[in-house]
Amino acid sequence: MCKVIVVTNRKLCSIDFLMQLEKIAAAKPYGIILREKDLTETEYEELAAKVLEICKGYEVKCILHTYVHVARNLGCRAIHLPFPVLKNEAWNLKEFDIVGTSVHTTLEAKEAEKLGVSYLTAGHIFATDCKKGLAPKGIPFLMNLRNEVCKPVYAIGGINPDNAYEAVEAGAKGVCVMSGFMKCEKPSEYLSLFYKLQPN
DSSP: OOEEEEEOOGGGOSSOHHHHHHHHHHHOOSEEEEOOTTSOHHHHHHHHHHHHHHHHHHTOEEEEESOHHHHHHHTOOEEEEEHHHHHHHGGGOTTOSEEEEEESSHHHHHHHHHTTOSEEEEEOOSOOGGGTTSOOOHHHHHHHHHHHOOSOEEEESSOOTTTHHHHHHTTOSEEEESHHHHHOSOHHHHHHHHHHTSOO
């Protein structure tokens, strides 16, 4: 089964972000990465405390982003780091059960694996509004990267139910989805589309 990780961007929500997040958590995706890169560390910690509580209530894995100290303060043992941050912090992540990073080249992926990550997100695979003007890396990039590393790889960028299994068939363990979950009215129904389309 394709594993679906939701990546947040509260600015895309048409309703209160925490209300949308609760609906998403109730749908039970494989995990939720609380991204929100525009927030200061203090602002992020305040939001993360609320999000962790919601995820705990639905027994959904919550992965915090960028701020290692926030994760420690809140007792969260899962962190996703931009690749440059990972290179600076890799020596100091022993207490984390899950460490992920974002990569855009095979060389980055191989280095991240040596630094001890649990998983990689690779992209952007398909065209996406988040990367306007930048050509997508495409399925060949994903296939090549997957052949070079052993850690699970999650495809990110322009992922939707219609193309998710192209990524899985290319070797991805699962997919990361932002816009679709931030904007949809019924996350449980949207999530089910990723499972209905999986090949037999």
